[in-house]
Amino acid sequence: MSAQNHSSVSEFILIGFSTFPQQLLPIFFLLFLLMYLFTLLGNLLIMATIWRERSLHTPMYLFLCALSISEIFYTFAIIPRMLANLLSTHPTIAFMACVSQMFFSFMFGFTHSFLLTVMGYDRYVAICHPLRYNVLMSPQSCACLVVLSWAGGSVMGMVVTTAIFNLNFCGPNKVHHFFCHVPPLVKLACGDNVSIVAKGVGLVCITALLGCFLLILLSYAFIVATILKIPSVEGRHKAFSTCASHLIVVVVHYGFASVIYLKPKGPHSLEGDTLMGTTYTVLTPFLSPIIFSLRNKELKNSLNKTFLSKLFPSHS
Template sequence: MQRGNFSVVTEFILVGFSTFPHLQLMFLLFLLMYLFTLLGNLLILATVWNERSLHMPMYLFLCALSTSEILYTLAITPRLLADLLSTCHTIAFAACVSQMFFSFMFGFTHSFLLTVMGYDRYVAICHPLRYNVLMSPRGCAFLVAWSWVGGSVMGLVVTMAVFCLNFCGPSEIHHFACHVPPLLKLACGTNVPIVALGVGLVCITALLGCSLLILLSYAFIMAAILKIPSAEGRHKAFSTCASHLTVVIVHYGFASVIYLKPKSPQSLEGDSLMGITYTVLTPFLSPIIFSLRNKELKTAMKKTFLSKLYPEKI
């Protein structure tokens, strides 16, 4: 592809932090949160890999989710941290394309995997006798593979739609990453509103579609749990869903604020702040939630790692 056919802009300037210079003081906090995110997800992967009792569909999906989270943060956060310390915030055209593609790819994959995990909990609680058939190793691998394929396709569609526009200048992106709304404000041509509408519909449809499927799964789950006669049985059944449901609320709560709230010229600074929360805070919370609210995973982590450090206390 000859870039000159589409754009006279060869690089962009990320000015997302210039409006909030005090955020540069947050470099250490963001760095620690990013490192903890990587460490937490790697610990989950290592624990599931080493503990044979966790070799079951729920934890296979959790490993896929942790992988997508690691890759999502890797696509955005290192650049974010570098810009906090640097005075040069330029990003090459090709790098901007890559960042958008990978961030949307892993973001959509994350949403699809959360939906698959909701379906897994639905089958486990509502159809326990058919669980081994419906969630066979081949079936689980199929669901994970299609989540990644779906994320790749969605990321490619959004990225191609945005970067097939003409960018005639200026080149300042009012965000800390190559985000769609501020990029569309830099595009020129009569088809920009059509592309903006199309990209918005794609994101909102995926967001609402996944969230509605998860809500439907939990509607059946709650109906099944309420039919369990003992309080202990109801608590045990719901505890298997607690970590996933908490992550879903956090993930879709921040995502809905970003994609569903009305856009206005005055909202760019607010979008940057919310983007930081979604990019840094949400991935940071996810491994904490799964580790603390999942008893089996927490026990396996203690057995796998803490027992090696403090064998006399485990």
């Protein structure tokens, strides 16, 4: 990227965990490593189950498979380096590696949000327009929605990364975070246009996230109105159960995102910012496969049938 040509900084020092007691770092390393491995395993199991079970070859599970892929790539962009830096005495990241990390973290992070929005639309069509479901959610339409989600994530990643790394970095290189995130990098930039770029990037990100969230809320407003018209309690419960896992993941995803991106301005401790950052980068991806596998009865049964019954035949 051309930004490196007018920046005197060749690497950044990631000091997110530097203020924690040294004896805690191996504990953090083990905890985050186990959570990361569980996240990978959970998402791979979901993808493999959907691939093997023909009964799951439906739009809802296609979107869930795409969501698992984006989650694997998102965590891969951040967590391995974070783990390496936890055990390093000099946690650094090269300039271009920082550029790549920011691009991929924003790309897959926004892809995740767009896919959650698409999944909300899928549930809206299934419950509010069941007779038109096969037409509106045809294989071509589903593939198009997935491609658009990934393309949208790529555009967001490119916009944010280009805007940030076209700033000048001419002095301090200590990033007050454990990965290349926008707010701590903006604080290191110099020049007259830093505040304008920071506000512009913030506005673009919040608008995209808020737009996705409002579309999901709108989908669920129609879904709830339709479910309440179903005469039987069993029918209402069955209709809502198909949305439960998606709704919980949306609440977790946007709940932690709002804590990170909408926190009030003011003095914050580095330890507090670091721990809040891990909730979104480590904890949210960790919880997602658990929620989908436990709250989705059809997926849960398929997981048991496809894998768990073979691993533990006595409990099948």
